[in-house]
Amino acid sequence: MHFYSILERKRVRNMMVKYELKRIFTKRMNRLLLAVAVLIGVVMSVFAVTSEWYVDSDGVNHETPDAIRRLTQDKKQWKGELTGDVIAQIVADRQKIARDYPDDVPDTVYGERIQAYSDITQMVDSILGGDEGYAPDALLGITTDQAKDIYSIREQYIEQLIQKYGDTPEKQEFLRTQYEKTDTPFYYEPADSWDNMRLYATTYGIILVVLIGFLAAGIFSDEFSLRADAVFFSCRYSRTRAVRSKVLTGLLMATVIYWVGMALLSGISFAVMGVSGFNTPYQVDSPYCIYNMTFGQLYLIILVCGYIASLLSASVAMLVSAKTHSANIAVCIPFILFCVSPFIGRAMPFGTFFQLTPDQLLNILNCARDPYIYQIGSMVFRQIPFVMLFYTLVAAVFLPVIYQCYRRYGLKRR
Amino acid sequence: MELKIKGLTKDFKDFRAVDHVSCSMGQGVYGLLGVNGAGKTTLMRMICTLLKPTEGSVTWNGKDIFKMDASYRKVLGYLPQDFGFYPDFTVQDYMMYISSIKGLRPMTAKKRTETLLDQVGLRKMKKRKMRNLSGGMQRRVGIAQAMLNDPQILILDEPTAGLDPNERIRFRNLISELAEDRLVLLSTHIVSDVEFIANDILLMKDGKFFMNGTAEEIVSSMDQAVWSCTVPRKEADRYLSKYLVSNVKTVPGGAELRILAKRSPAEGAVMEEATLEDAFLLYFGEKAGEEHDGEV
Ligand SMILES: Nc1ncnc2c1ncn2[C@@H]1O[C@H](COP(=O)(O)OP(=O)(O)O)[C@@H](O)[C@H]1O
Ligand SMILES: [Mg+2]
Numbered sequence: 087m088h089f090y091s092i093l094e095r096k097r098v099r100n101m102m103v104k105y106e107l108k109r110i111f112t113k114r115m116n117r118l119l120l121a122v123a124v125l126i127g128v129v130m131s132v133f134a135v136t137s138e139w140y141v142d143s144d145g146v147n148h149e150t151p152d153a154i155r156r157l158t159q160d161k162k163q164w165k166g167e168l169t170g171d172v173i174a175q176i177v178a179d180r181q182k183i184a185r186d187y188p189d190d191v192p193d194t195v196y197g198e199r200i201q202a203y204s205d206i207t208q209m210v211d212s213i214l215g216g217d218e219g220y221a222p223d224a225l226l227g228i229t230t231d232q233a234k235d236i237y238s239i240r241e242q243y244i245e246q247l248i249q250k251y252g253d254t255p256e257k258q259e260f261l262r263t264q265y266e267k268t269d270t271p272f273y274y275e276p277a278d279s280w281d282n283m284r285l286y287a288t289t290y291g292i293i294l295v296v297l298i299g300f301l302a303a304g305i306f307s308d309e310f311s312l313r314a315d316a317v318f319f320s321c322r323y324s325r326t327r328a329v330r331s332k333v334l335t336g337l338l339m340a341t342v343i344y345w346v347g348m349a350l351l352s353g354i355s356f357a358v359m360g361v362s363g364f365n366t367p368y369q370v371d372s373p374y375c376i377y378n379m380t381f382g383q384l385y386l387i388i389l390v391c392g393y394i395a396s397l398l399s400a401s402v403a404m405l406v407s408a409k410t411h412s413a414n415i416a417v418c419i420p421f422i423l424f425c426v427s428p429f430i431g432r433a434m435p436f437g438t439f440f441q442l443t444p445d446q447l448l449n450i451l452n453c454a455r456d457p458y459i460y461q462i463g464s465m466v467f468r469q470i471p472f473v474m475l476f477y478t479l480v481a482a483v484f485l486p487v488i489y490q491c492y493r494r495y496g497l498k499r500r
Numbered sequence: 501m502e503l504k505i506k507g508l509t510k511d512f513k514d515f516r517a518v519d520h521v522s523c524s525m526g527q528g529v530y531g532l533l534g535v536n537g538a539g540k541t542t543l544m545r546m547i548c549t550l551l552k553p554t555e556g557s558v559t560w561n562g563k564d565i566f567k568m569d570a571s572y573r574k575v576l577g578y579l580p581q582d583f584g585f586y587p588d589f590t591v592q593d594y595m596m597y598i599s600s601i602k603g604l605r606p607m608t609a610k611k612r613t614e615t616l617l618d619q620v621g622l623r624k625m626k627k628r629k630m631r632n633l634s635g636g637m638q639r640r641v642g643i644a645q646a647m648l649n650d651p652q653i654l655i656l657d658e659p660t661a662g663l664d665p666n667e668r669i670r671f672r673n674l675i676s677e678l679a680e681d682r683l684v685l686l687s688t689h690i691v692s693d694v695e696f697i698a699n700d701i702l703l704m705k706d707g708k709f710f711m712n713g714t715a716e717e718i719v720s721s722m723d724q725a726v727w728s729c730t731v732p733r734k735e736a737d738r739y740l741s742k743y744l745v746s747n748v749k750t751v752p753g754g755a756e757l758r759i760l761a762k763r764s765p766a767e768g769a770v771m772e773e774a775t776l777e778d779a780f781l782l783y784f785g786e787k788a789g790e791e792h793d794g795e796v
Contacts, residue, residue: 098600497566
């Protein structure tokens with residue numbers, strides 16, 4: 087009997103969620119917006135796959151969708167560990183080219199030699215730039231011994247960074263531990279598709295998050311805007327299970343839209359561009375990064391953070407619409423949280439503090455480059471794990487509040 | 501089966517919309533009759549747990565309905581005056597959605613939806629979007645959704661408002677059909693809606709019940725008689741300002757008036773049988789459909 091009734095409850099719940107979802111997806115306005123979002127996803131994929139160019143050994147420039155695959159193929163000759171000797175070899179070659187062609191490097195030389203190791207010369211320039219970041223052509227001024235010792239140079243800079251960003255012993259200790267975890271010499275495999283997609287996933291994430299906020303705002307305000315509240319609240323489970331189902335629907339909707347959207351964008355893009363470089367450490371791009379992750383992992387973190395932002399967007403929009411009985415303010419809130427707050431943050435004096443605002447969830451590609459660390463008591467933490475954990479909790483904490491807000495409708499005595 | 505209302509009062513800020521209303525209802529059709537603004541909707545919203553009373557209580561079989569909460573709503577069906585729906589849902593989806601909120605099992609919901617759409621004559625419309633139905637059809641969906649959970653208490657707030665005369669009649673028949681074995685409370689400001697189908701009529705004015713009983717009881721409680729007389733057209737105005745006139749008909753040689761008065765208002769006036777319509781005029785006076793119409 088008990089088992090049976092649990093099964094029954096589940097069935098009824100599934101039906102509530104099914105029709106609640108159906109309501110979202112049959113609304114004309116929502117359908118239009120979803121169609122636009124799909125279109126943007128496809129267009130962005132097209133941009134992503136055509137954004138690379140490839141110069142062949144005859145110096146001819148190609149901008150076709152297969153350019154990135156040919157580029158990757160070309161770069162793969164340097165795949166493997168970037169030992170001091172490899173670096174020295176590349177630096178020597180690059181210096182020779184600079185000597186041979188002091189004014190302008192011919193396209194043929196670029197296509198034949200420079201292009202293949204351009205990631206690595208960029209990495210060396212970044213290492214040599216230290217905290218200042220990428221120092222263009224810095225490698226032209228170093229000796230072969232310095233090139234061989236590139237990782238020691240990096241370590242010297244790391245020591246400076248630890249002093250600069252570690253203003254307490256705990257922070258210094260923390261930074262040192264992170265840096266020690268990074269293996270040198272770096273492993274290299276061309277990661278252009280991942281590199282490329284960071285920006286597109288971030289941008290598309292912002293679009294999806296705002297869309298999700300918009301759709302979620304309707305879940306708890308449609309009854310009022312359509313004056314269907316009287317029928318709804320006179321139904322048996324209107325103040326209990328139906329409210330929980332609405333909350334669940336919001337989360338499901340956010341999940342489905344976000345991951346389908348991202349699957350679309352990533353699916354098209356990676357199918358065309360290939361997935362080479364998933365395991366390349368992100369330090370090849372950003373040698374002083376305090377996160378030990380690969381290009382592929384960074385991309386996944388960007389996706390997961392976007393998902394957290396989607397859940398937060400849905401839960402805030404549901405909360406505000408359940409409270410105000412209207413979607414008007416609710417649809418603006420995700421927009422303010424994720425799109426406007428960075429501009430306010432930048433204008434404020436507490437720069438570091440504003441690196442913890444929710445918009446950072448959609449700014450992981452920049453966060454990964456910056457050594458933002460925080461300390462509470464003796465605990466030191468980094469920016470990305472903090473925003474991930476914190477905003478997941480915030481989104482979760484809102485859920486019971488939404489439930490309580492909505493179910494109390496009409497129960498004031500005056 | 502007993503719905504008992506005791507001292508029920510609702511204040512909106514400093515305006516009292518329902519004022520210490522009491523009554524007890526069992527099986528049968530109850531007509532709640534009153535002009536716009538009388539407080540009918542407010543009263544019904546309280547009975548449907550949509551509004552918490554400022555004072556007083558509503559009990560179902562002895563238990564407070566707000567304490568019963570979901571278990572009370574399980575036996576409740578409500579068609580609000582302002583029947584709002586989800587325009588992009590088809591009729592069937594709408595019915596299924598409401599079924600789910602009512603906690604019906606999917607199989608039961610499907611069967612009930614079929615039966616009810618048959619009953620309200622919308623079987624062929626079930627794949628239509630709600631927004632594409634006529635006003636009358638939308639109302640019929642409204643009544644069908646109220647019936648989904650086979651409620652013991654059926655509350656219908658002005659179910660005939662905005663319908664054309666033919667649809668009105670259809671609707672009245674439908675309601676009588678559905679009323680079996682239930683408590684039906686139906687509000688209206690139109691006498692003919694309840695005259696024949698309600699066993700009991702509750703007259704409501706300024707938030708209070710001031711009379712209840714069968715149509716006959718209410719008619720016989722009138723302390724004035726109904727007279728019919730024909731007067732010259734010039735004099736018609738004089739009668740209209742002096743007496744309560746329930747009907748004016750132009751006839752050759754003047755106007756035929758239906759007048760409420762204790763004594764014969766004119767020579768040759770003939771006493772007529774009073775109707776509920778006349779009682780409504782007497783008790784609600786000139787208010788009927790004038791002063792408050794615009795407010796609601
Ligand atoms: N939410 C509200 N806030 C303030 N006044 C209200 C509210 N609802 C109804 N009223 C007022 O209460 C009175 C009774 O309204 P209502 O119950 O709708 O009457 P009826 O249904 O008989 O036409 C009206 O004067 C109306 O303006
Ligand atoms: Mg009303």
